[in-house]
Amino acid sequence: MASPLFRLFRYARPHRGKIAWAMFCSFTNKICDIAPEVLIGVAVDVVVRGEKSYLGQMGFTAAFDQMALLGILTFLIWGGESLFEYLYETAWRNLAQTIQHELRLDAYAHAQTLDMAYFEDRSTGTLTSIMNDDVNQLERFLDRGANQIIQVTTAFLGVGAIFFALQPTIALLSLIPVPIIIAGSFYFQTKAEPLYADVRERAGAIAGRLAGNLAGIAVIKSYTAEALEVKKLAEESDGYRAANGRAIRISSAFIPLIRMAILAGFLVTLVYGGYLTLSGQLAVGAYSVMVFLTQRLLWPMTELAQVFDLYQRAMASTRRVLDLLDTPASEKTAGQAFDRAACKGAIHFDNVSFAYAGRERVVTEVSATIPAGTTAAFIGTTGSGKSTLAKLLMRFYHPSHGRIMLDGQDIAGLSVSDLRSSIGFVSQDVFLFDGTIAENIAYGRPGAAAEDVERAAKLAEAHEFITGLPDGYGTAVGERGQKLSGGQRQRISLARAILKDAPILILDEATSAVDNDTEAAIQRSLETVGVGRTVLVIAHRLTTIRNADQVFTIESGRITSVMSRAEWAAQADAQV
Structure with a gap:
């Protein structure tokens, strides 16, 4: 080189x-x-x-x-x-x-x-x-x-x-x-x-430890591990000092x-x-x-x-x-243009398999058809591969085998930006940027009018708590939204996806870490915003999927059963 x-x-x-x-x-x-x-x-x-x-x-x-x-x-x-x-x-x-x-x-x-x-x-x-x-x-x-x-x-x-x-x-x-x-x-x-190459690598290691520790400060404090983390940082810093010392002796x-x-x-x-x-x-x-x-x-x-x-x-x-x-750009951003306005939202997983690097398959020969404008739920235990399907649909990863179709087109050949602009995403691990509530809601539509931001917040049932804050929509959320509760962050994340107004909406364990009131609010929001769009709900709490048109059960990366809304309701009633 x-x-x-x-x-x-x-x-x-x-x-x-x-x-x-x-x-x-x-x-x-x-x-x-x-x-x-x-x-x-x-x-x-x-x-x-x-x-x-x-x-x-x-x-x-x-x-x-x-x-x-x-x-x-x-x-x-x-x-x-x-x-x-x-x-x-x-x-x-x-x-x-x-x-x-x-x-x-x-x-x-x-x-x-x-x-x-x-x-x-x-x-x-x-x-x-x-x-x-x-x-x-x-x-x-x-x-x-x-x-x-x-x-x-x-x-x-x-x-x-x-x-x-x-x-x-x-x-x-x-x-x-x-x-x-x-x-x-x-x-x-x-x-x-x-x-000096070693010096820079060790400097990066220190930066990584500091960033991780500051992000996890609540865990460190809760486990009274302050002294342990200082010791670990001291070892990293001492290694950096020693590497610098070797370079200094030469220079x-x-x-x-x-x-x-x-x-x-x-x-x-x-x-x-x-x-x-x-x-x-x-x-x-x-x-x-x-x-x-x-x-x-x-x-x-x-x-x-x-x-x-x-x-x-x-x-x-x-x-x-x-x-x-x-480093070669592994994400193929270019591709066939895809008109978001014309997107109907029909999704088909065609014999899809996937494995993370160095690991066994987490998705194996999955085939599923989700008609446009319907709500599909994927349920299963932790690690069964539910969230991986959502990541594959958004092309965060590429299937090892098979293909994923959107309105009859293989998403592998579509423009990434066009594809992702057609999808609204709400995850379990909500990430808010260090800015105001209004800025975070409008993240998917920069420059959105204040009334549109407010409307999205109302649909996500977030407007009431936002207006109760001293600065309302101008309230600073802090780094990663730490000034807000988990339920508040989740509702803002949903409002962000609603304002994006994409034809496809993915909720990846969006209610798994919230209280019953927040879950009920999100359910009511979905009944409204889910009309006319394709919704994928990934969950393990059964109450979250009561309005799904189809329910796919996944075990060890394979779909083991598919039930209609009526079949799922009958089974739920029988269990009660």
């Missing part, structure tokens, strides 16, 4: 113009940065040699003219350095923010095209860490590290050219440390890359290597260059330029250790983000 840096450049291809401009600003700023050392040498040459100086040979023989020219050049160079520093700062930072923004959005958008199985195999914390922490790590590198790499490279090439022009022998000797530094960089990069060893190489190069210029100057083989001005430029070139290389550390962290993060983007 290509290196993370190459993959990043390939990803950032639309911003090539901005990258080129930022690189030009960094390059020009560094040229202006090393130019004052050259002017110092020229000034020394003017003082020592007078009319025979470099400027004198260019026609500026008067001392005032020479110093005036040096003053003008110094002003222009310092002004140019300041200008291009501002330009490269804004260019790199804006570029970093733009790429960060686009990469995060692309990663999130791509993640939504992946099957539910992908999310079941990965923790929420890990994915959050990739889309947030890893993207931020890349932004920090682009914000600072990229400019430093360009400037060090520019300084090396520019100073090297000046050295060879002034004294090739000293140039060769003083620049000997540079290949050592570069070779050391590659060596440490090879050693550090897997270490820290880089600084002494650079310092000793720098010292060798500086001593060559200082001692050997001084000897040549004293023996008349090198002009004093040239010697001054070389001494100052040696420091200007080599000492900034001490910062390479920090840049190297930043680079390795960024590349480890980049690999994780781009690996997510390169």
Whole structure:
């Protein structure tokens, strides 16, 4: 696989113009940065040699003219350095923010095209860490590290050219440390890359544990497991600290290597260059330029250790983000258009079988026909496969065998968005977003009129409790709706599905965790909203399915019986 840096450049291809401009600003700023050392040498040459100086040979023989020219050049160079520093700062930072923004959005958008199985195999914390922490790590590198790499490279090439022009022998000797530094960089990069990859993985594990613990804080408190969870987090955090320590030991060893190489190069210029100057083989001005430029070139290389550390962290993060983007989209979003307005809601399961990855079948050769506009109930024990059928109908998963037909069309060939827009879904595990009640009800129809939201709430028998709240429909529900009771959340979830006004409605154990009053309210709502649409009720509480036109009993993933409403009513009466 290509290196993370190459993959990043390939990803950032639309911003090539901005990258080129930022690189030009960094390059020009560094040229202006090393130019004052050259002017110092020229000034020394003017003082020592007078009319025979470099400027004198260019026609500026008067001392005032020479110093005036040096003053003008110094002003222009310092002004140019300041200008291009501002330009490269804004260019790199804006570029970093733009790429960060686009990469995060692309990663999130791509993640939504992946099957539910992908999310079941990965923790929420890990994915959050990739889309947030890893993207931020890349932004920090682009914000600072990229400019430093360009400037060090520019300084090396520019100073090297000046050295060879002034004294090739000293140039060769003083620049000997540079290949050592570069070779050391590659060596440490090879050693550090897997270490920083481990650091990012452990950071994701910590994020996952924190996210899980905060979501389950009520359970932790109820079992007085606070100390246990602190201990577990301490183990995760200590592993992260140890991984960072291993990476730090490698990156820290880089600084002494650079310092000793720098010292060798500086001593060559200082001692050997001084000897040549004293023996008349090198002009004093040239010697001054070389001494100052040696420091200007080599000492900034001490910062390479920090840049190297930043680079390795960024590349480890980049690999994780781009690996997510390169994960093949398992959910086929494109397909034949399906007109929701024309959907009748006739559903047919044709010999459907399904197994979750690495597990035995949970649905086996299921065949069932649900006529349009009718209510079908699926009952059975926990784990019998009832909810899996609903997930297959919504194409959260794909059947291992068989097919599912909607109005005579195989749903595997339909557009996912068109299919799901035709289905309203109410689950047992209600999820409300951190916003107002009105925003959560209107989630399936953004921009819905307030009267439509209120009407849906009334049909779900939620209007009364909503208006009893201090802020009514503007009440904030909190994260995951934690400010509301379970029954209130369930009624809002039903109102959300009602407002969507889809031709098919699925209730997946929607009343299993609510009180009798809420269950009765949902039943009354279904009698109204179920008219003219196909309703699938998945339940194990028999009271929930009293109005079903068909009742399918599922055991171990197979349909063992099918009863009409009359047959089911007769059996229920006999049991009573």
